[in-house]
Each structure stands twice: as structure tokens, then as C-alpha cells.
Amino acid sequence: MTDFHTHILPAIDDGSKSVAESIEMLTALSEQGISRVVATPHFYANDESVEAFLNRRQNAFDALVKEIPDSLPAILPGAEIRYYDGLSRLDGLDSLRIQGTRLLLIEMPECKWSESTIREITDIASSGRYIPVLAHIERSVFCQSETTFCRLLANGVLMQVNAEFINGSFSRFRAFRLAKKSRFHFIGSDCHNMQNRAPDIGKAYKILEKKLGKAYTADFIEFANNHLKINLKG
Numbered sequence: 102m103t104d105f106h107t108h109i110l111p112a113i114d115d116g117s118k119s120v121a122e123s124i125e126m127l128t129a130l131s132e133q134g135i136s137r138v139v140a141t142p143h144f145y146a147n148d149e150s151v152e153a154f155l156n157r158r159q160n161a162f163d164a165l166v167k168e169i170p171d172s173l174p175a176i177l178p179g180a181e182i183r184y185y186d187g188l189s190r191l192d193g194l195d196s197l198r199i200q201g202t203r204l205l206l207i208e209m210p211e212c213k214w215s216e217s218t219i220r221e222i223t224d225i226a227s228s229g230r231y232i233p234v235l236a237h238i239e240r241s242v243f244c245q246s247e248t249t250f251c252r253l254l255a256n257g258v259l260m261q262v263n264a265e266f267i268n269g270s271f272s273r274f275r276a277f278r279l280a281k282k283s284r285f286h287f288i289g290s291d292c293h294n295m296q297n298r299a300p301d302i303g304k305a306y307k308i309l310e311k312k313l314g315k316a317y318t319a320d321f322i323e324f325a326n327n328h329l330k331i332n333l334k335g
């Protein structure tokens with residue numbers, strides 16, 4: 102199983118503060134049945150160039166990878182890209198795709214999206230170079246009309262939810278409604294540390310399986326694997 106959204110790389114954003122903390126997080130994820138982790142540090146185009154970000158990400162990745170045993174989950178470098186008007190024209194956007202894939206994890210504003218915002222996302226999708234994945238969609242889906250959401254899906258835009266949306270005793274019912282309509286495609290822990298934002302994704306997969314069945318969950322996991330397999334051992 103995959104954790105599609107994490108802040109597990111050490112000392113690069115507001116996530117893990119050290120290699121030791123990253124290893125604790127990876128160990129917890131491994132114990133929850135996760136074998137693949139996408140590392141998605143925040144990227145803010147206002148704050149730094151893509152090149153500077155990639156250098157920092159490589160340093161953090163190298164520092165962590167040399168310390169982790171093979172028994173811990175494989176890490177795939179990516180980014181959580183904050184949306185802004187003009188993102189589609191960002192120099193180096195290709196380099197922010199999850200490594201070896203066309204997937205771009207994009208953090209959208211938590212409000213009703215304008216027509217130009219929606220069109221920019223569908224344009225990114227229709228370019229053929231990218232598959233936009235909208236991060237923790239539960240934060241903004243309910244601000245959008247049904248038509249907007251269906252239009253994004255019809256254009257090949259994929260959706261990610263955070264594990265806490267499925268774990269929450271009230272929010273899970275909204276999650277089930279979305280899941281039954283195949284309105285999200287990936288789950289992420291969005292873990293930042295081992296305290297208030299610790300990894301808790303194994304529970305979400307179990308809840309989904311209990312509610313929607315083994316076949317649904319197996320298909321869901323296979324869909325994620327198919328999108329990521331280029332880089333993964335198995």
C-alpha cells in the first residue's frame with residue numbers, strides 16, 4: 102500500500118525535523134502496512150525557484166536514504182505544489198512530477214475556484230505531460246459545484262484525500278459517499294511529525310475495506326500501484 106502524501110523528508114519544510122524523526126515516521130508507516138511513500142515537501146513558487154527546491158530536496162533525500170534499512174518503505178520524491186494563477190507556465194514544472202510518473206500533486210485554494218483556475222487545471226491535464234492530482238480534496242470539494250467536480254474528473258484530473266478524512270468518526274461518512282462514486286484515487290497520511298500530525302493511514306485503508314469491501318480496496322490499491330510502478334520494486 103502507498104502513502105501518497107507525506108512531509109517525511111528531514112528538515113526541508115514544516116514536516117520532519119531530522120533524519121531520526123523521519124525514520125520513526127517510516128517505521129510507523131511500515132507497521133501500518135505501507136510499503137511505498139511519496140515524499141511531497143511543500144513547493145511555493147513565490148519563495149524559491151524549482152532548481153533551488155530540487156537541490157534542497159535531493160540533499161534531504163540523500164541524507165535520509167543512506168540511513169534507512171531495506172525493510173522500511175521505498176521513498177519516491179515528489180512535491181506538494183501550491184496552486185497559483187499561472188502555475189501551468191512555471192519553468193521546470195516537469196521536474197516537480199512525482200519521479201518517473203506524470204503525476205503532479207497540487208494544493209488548491211480552500212474556496213470556490215474561479216473559471217480560470219478550473220480551466221488552468223484542465224489545461225494542465227489535457228497537455229498530456231501531466232496528470233494533476235488535487236491534494237486533500239476534502240478541504241475544498243464541498244466548495245465546488247457537482248458540475249465542476251465532474252468536469253475535472255472527466256478531464257483526467259485525479260484526487261487525493263487525507264487519511265484523517267476517512268478516520269474521522271463523522272467525516273468518514275462523507276468519505277464513503279465520495280468513494281462510492283470513485284471521486285478520489287489516492288490516500289495520503291500528510292504526516293508531518295510523530296506528535297500532532299503522525300502517520301495514521303493503515304487505519305484508513307482498513308476502514309475503507311470494512312465499509313466498501315476487499316474487492317473495492319484491492320482495485321483502489323492497484324490503481325495507485327499502476328500509476329507509480331515505474332519507479333517501484335514491487
Ligand SMILES: [Fe+2]
Binds near residue numbers: 106107108181291
Ligand atoms: Fe501536505
